[in-house]
Each structure stands twice: as structure tokens, then as C-alpha cells.
Amino acid sequence: MVKPTGEFAIRVTFHGAVRTVTGSLHMVEAGDTRVYLDCGLFQGRRAEAADRNRSFPTAPGDLDAVILSHAHLDHCGNLPTLVAQGFRGPIYCTPATRDLAALVLRDSAKVQRQDAQVVNRHHRRQGLPAVEPLYDGRAAERAIARLTTVPYGRPFRVGSVTATFHEAGHILGSAMVLLEADGQRLGFTGDLGRPGTAIVRDPEVPPALDLLLIESTYGDREHAPRAEAEAHLAAVVRETVGRGGRVLIPAFALGRVQEVAYTLHLQREAGLIPAIAVYMDSPMATDATEIFRAHPECFDEEILAHLKRHDPFGFGALRYVRTPAESRALSASGEPCVVIATSGMAEAGRILSHLRDRIGDPRSTLLFVxxxxxxxxxxxxxxxxxxxxxxxxxxxxxxxxxxxxxxxxHADRNELLAWAARVPRIGRAFCVHGDEAAAEALAGTLTSVGVPAEVPVAGQTV
Ligand SMILES: [Zn+2]
Incomplete structure (x- = not known):
């Protein structure tokens, strides 16, 4: 039976990544302890994003701590705003997440400044008022200084709450968060990875939960088998290069970049694609690769075995593009090749100038991964x-x-269900971090297999 809301010692207020996938932020209260799970950047229409990112569900100064699931921008990217608005507590995360989040926040400050400059050039011409970047590099550094690391599996106290990180299998350092207060247990999946991916371990299964906040990005879809996706990637590259075009891949600098580049390398060696160059046009992806190297404690057995044979992150066909001038020269050249550039949703970053230069070219391909x-x-x-x-x-x-x-x-529908089925007990589940249809679909399926699940609305408290 589902307990009525009033009996829970833990209260959750859903703020961000509710019926959408960006701006992850949930407030947890237990007694007089107040914690945010994640503090992600909301991305979307410019004006809406600017407003959303500047508003929080509680005064940042009244908050005891932030617990960060992982280093993706939509989970950590708004921490500088929170600190700028008066948050003074620790931001707990795993050691790999700290290193990656520092990179992500510094890059984000830079991207926002550049983005504002470009917008303001057009605004000036059109006589519109200038826009301010959400935060600058100094604000990012102040947030980075608050990152406090706790390894997987070691419980830590935040006021009347005990928290523990468990492997989420999503990207390097990614964690699901368990919170316990007054004998009740809340689980937050953060982003849940797929079992059997190339670099990180498989997601762990938590103990019995009274409340579960589960991501639902692909709650209504199943991924094609991995082999099929790889064959598709090879075909796209072959055909595009055959037309004399270029393959542009917008990718998150953390995780996907390394995996896609590595797959292309294997395909090139196997003769499945022509011997073209693969450019990683993202200084951040390059830095992230260094951080991957520094955290073998997060690796699964497959890549640990691989490390003994050769470096999985540095291979011949892969060229790292560092400076903006190199990036411009690459975009201006007619060389058929693969360019992997951030950001993953083509909202900002170097992928934008590559796109601007190729969007009218029918020989080229934009490949979303x-x-x-x-x-x-x-x-x-x-x-x-x-x-x-x-x-x-x-x-x-x-x-x-x-x-x-x-x-x-991200785990697909079946993988989310299989994972939930292994949790000994789930009292009540809330589907977050998914577009409306995906979240509703997952809630429906979970309910049908005996886990009462619903999709919260923004601002709702349970
Ligand atoms: Zn993520």
C-alpha cells in the first residue's frame, strides 16, 4: 500500500527536469535539513532559460547542501548561479565527478560569455538591449571550490539525512543517490546508464526504497541493438564521404565523445569506413579524456583489460582540435572527414560554427548520437x-x-524496467528527467508491473 504523503519524513519538491530533460533540480527536506539533488542548467528557448536558471525553489542561503549525481551540464551547470545567489554549503559528489564538473563549469562560463557576445552583436544591429551571460568564470570557480568528494558506497551525513552514492553506470563518476532519514529511504537515479557499455560499470541496484525518483529520458522507447547502431554509423560515414561531404556529430564532451570516436577507430581499422580523419573539436573533450585516464577506479573490467593492450583514448586517426583558429581552419577546409564537436544538443559551442558552414551542404550529414x-x-x-x-x-x-x-x-524503456524490477521494494515512484510523453509512458508501465508511479508537475511537493 502507498502511504499517504503526510507520513513521509522526507519531503521532495520537484523543480527542474520535470516533464522535460534539462535543468535537473529536486529539493529534499527532512526535519530542518534542506538539500538539493542536482542543480542543472535549464536549456531551451533563450529568454525562458535565462529566467528559469535564475530562480530557485528556496533561498540559496537557506540550503544545507547540494548532492550532485554527475557532471553533465544539465545536472551541475547552474551551481555557479546558486553560489552567486548566496549558497554557502558543500556540494557533494564523487571524485571523478568533481574533476569533470570543474571542467564542465569552466567551459560553460566560457560558452555563455561567447554566446552572449554573438547574440549582442546581432542585438546591437537590431537596436535590441544587450543580454548578460548567466555567470562568468569567477562564479564558476566559486562553485568549484565547494565541490566536496565522497567515494561510492561511503555514507555521509547532511543534517538529519544520511546519503550514499552508488554507481549509476551513466558516465564516469555518475552516481545514484540514496537518502535516509527517520527510517525512510529515498533513491534518486540521476541519469541511469545502460548495462554493458564500453567504459563505465553497470548500474548498481539499491536496497528497498520508500520513494524513488527515476529518470525517464527513453521511458517510451527502445534503443536499436548496439551492433545495428554501429553498422548505421559506418554506413553514414561511408556514404557521406563518398559524396565528398563531411559528417558532423554533436556530442556531449563527457562519455559519448570517447565512445563514438573509439568505435570509428575500430571501424577504420576493420576497413568498414574509409581512412579519413576523425576530429575531436572540443578542448573540453580533450581535457575530459585526461580525466578519464585519471580515474580507472570507475572503469569496468573490459576497459581495464583493454588498458593493458593499448590506450583506448588515444589512437592514430583521432585529431584533437585545440584553438579557435584551428577550429575555423577545419570548418573552412573541404576535407571529407568526421567532426565531433560539442555541445550535444547543438545549443552552443563549436558545433554551431561547423553547422553554420555546412547546413546548406546536401553532401554532408549531421548525425545525432x-x-x-x-x-x-x-x-x-x-x-x-x-x-x-x-x-x-x-x-x-x-x-x-x-x-x-x-x-x-541512458537506459531505454526495457532497461529502466529491468533495473526497477531488481529493486526489492519501491513504495512510490516519480518519473523525472524525461519529456512528458516518455515520463508518462514509463509511469504507466511501472504502475502496470506493481510499482505505483506518477509524473510530478513542477513545484509539486510530496
Ligand atoms: Zn547525464
């Missing part, structure tokens, strides 16, 4: 929009659009 949130440029292009705005300018879309979802770092 990750989830595209609603109202992002990536989603519009992925949905087949005939026209797109880049840096405020309209462009006709002639580039071919392809998707390879199986490279996703």
Missing part, C-alpha cells in the same frame, strides 16, 4: 525543420539528418 531536448536546435533539426536559426541568422537546411540513439548513455 544523443538525446535532443525539446526547444533545442538539435531537436528542431532532428525533427526535420526546413529552416534553422544559428547565431540569430536564418539558414535553409540542406544537410542530411541522421540519428543513432543506441550510443545514448
Amino acid at each position: 544523443g538525446y535532443q531536448a525539446e526547444h533545442t536546435l538539435g531537436r528542431r533539426l532532428s525533427d526535420g525543420a526546413p529552416e534553422a536559426r544559428i547565431y540569430g541568422q536564418p539558414h535553409k537546411v540542406a544537410i542530411r539528418i541522421e540519428r543513432a540513439d543506441a550510443f545514448s548513455a
Whole structure:
């Protein structure tokens, strides 16, 4: 039986990543302890994002701590705003997450400044007021200084709450969070990975839970088998290069970049794709690769075995593009090749200038290997929009659009259900971090297998 809300010692208020996938933030209260689970950047329409990212469910100064599930921007990217608005507590995370989050936040500050500069150039021409970046590098450093590491499996106290990190199998350092207070237990999956991926371990299964906050990015879909996705990737590269075009892959700098690049390397060696160069146009992805090397404690057995044979993150065909000048030269060149650039939803970063230069080229292909949130440029292009705005300018879309979802770092519908089925007991589940349809679908399926589940609305407290 589901206990009535009033009997729970733990109260959760859903704020971000509710009926959407960006801006993960949930407030947990137990007694007089107040904690945020994640503090992610909301991405979407510019004006809405600016407002959403500047508002929090409680005064940041009244908060005891933030517990961070992992280093993706949509989970940690708004921490500098929180600190700038008066948050003074610790931000708990795993050691690998701290290193990656520092990278992500520094990069985010840079991207936001550059993005604001570009927008302001157009605004000036059109006589519109200037926009301010959400935060700068100094604000990012103040947030980074608050990152406090706790390894997987070691309980830590935050006021009247005991918290523990468990492997989430999503990206390096990713954790699900268990919170216990007054004999009740809440589980937060953060983003849940797929079993059997190349680098990180499989997701752990928590003990019995009274409340579960479960992600639902792919709650209504199944990924194609991995082998099929790899064959698709090879075909896209072969055909595009055969036309004299270029393959652009927008990718999250953490995780997918390393996995896709490595797959391309294996395919090149096997003769499945021509001997073309693969450019990683993201200084952040390059730095992230160094952090991957520094945290073998997060690796699964497969990659540990691989490490003994050769470096899985550095191979001949992979060229790292560092400076903006190198990036511009690459975009201007006619060389058929693969360019992997951030950001993953084509909202910001170097992928934008590559896109601007190739969006009208029918020989080239834009290949999505990750989830595209609603109202992002990536989603519009992925949905087949005939026209797109880049840096405020309209462009006709002639580039071919392809998707390879199986490279996703998120569990699909069946994997989410299989994971939930292994949890000994789930009192009540809330589906978060999924677009409305996906979250509703997962809630329906969970309920049908005996786990009472629902999709919260933003601002709802349980
Ligand atoms: Zn993530």
C-alpha cells in the first residue's frame, strides 16, 4: 500500500527536469535539513532559460547542501548561479565527478560569455538591449571550490539525512543517490546508464526504497541493438564521404565523445569506413579524456583489460582540435572527414560554427548520437525543420539528418524496467528527467508491473 504523503519524513519538491530533460533540480527536506539533488542548467528557448536558471525553489542561503549525481551540464551547470545567489554549503559528489564538473563549469562560463557576445552583436544591429551571460568564470570557480568528494558506497551525513552514492553506470563518476532519514529511504537515479557499455560499470541496484525518483529520458522507447547502431554509423560515414561531404556529430564532451570516436577507430581499422580523419573539436573533450585516464577506479573490467593492450583514448586517426583558429581552419577546409564537436544538443559551442558552414551542404550529414531536448536546435533539426536559426541568422537546411540513439548513455524503456524490477521494494515512484510523453509512458508501465508511479508537475511537493 502507498502511504499517504503526510507520513513521509522526507519531503521532495520537484523543480527542474520535470516533464522535460534539462535543468535537473529536486529539493529534499527532512526535519530542518534542506538539500538539493542536482542543480542543472535549464536549456531551451533563450529568454525562458535565462529566467528559469535564475530562480530557485528556496533561498540559496537557506540550503544545507547540494548532492550532485554527475557532471553533465544539465545536472551541475547552474551551481555557479546558486553560489552567486548566496549558497554557502558543500556540494557533494564523487571524485571523478568533481574533476569533470570543474571542467564542465569552466567551459560553460566560457560558452555563455561567447554566446552572449554573438547574440549582442546581432542585438546591437537590431537596436535590441544587450543580454548578460548567466555567470562568468569567477562564479564558476566559486562553485568549484565547494565541490566536496565522497567515494561510492561511503555514507555521509547532511543534517538529519544520511546519503550514499552508488554507481549509476551513466558516465564516469555518475552516481545514484540514496537518502535516509527517520527510517525512510529515498533513491534518486540521476541519469541511469545502460548495462554493458564500453567504459563505465553497470548500474548498481539499491536496497528497498520508500520513494524513488527515476529518470525517464527513453521511458517510451527502445534503443536499436548496439551492433545495428554501429553498422548505421559506418554506413553514414561511408556514404557521406563518398559524396565528398563531411559528417558532423554533436556530442556531449563527457562519455559519448570517447565512445563514438573509439568505435570509428575500430571501424577504420576493420576497413568498414574509409581512412579519413576523425576530429575531436572540443578542448573540453580533450581535457575530459585526461580525466578519464585519471580515474580507472570507475572503469569496468573490459576497459581495464583493454588498458593493458593499448590506450583506448588515444589512437592514430583521432585529431584533437585545440584553438579557435584551428577550429575555423577545419570548418573552412573541404576535407571529407568526421567532426565531433560539442555541445550535444547543438545549443552552443563549436558545433554551431561547423553547422553554420555546412547546413546548406546536401553532401554532408549531421548525425545525432544523443538525446535532443525539446526547444533545442538539435531537436528542431532532428525533427526535420526546413529552416534553422544559428547565431540569430536564418539558414535553409540542406544537410542530411541522421540519428543513432543506441550510443545514448541512458537506459531505454526495457532497461529502466529491468533495473526497477531488481529493486526489492519501491513504495512510490516519480518519473523525472524525461519529456512528458516518455515520463508518462514509463509511469504507466511501472504502475502496470506493481510499482505505483506518477509524473510530478513542477513545484509539486510530496
Ligand atoms: Zn547525464
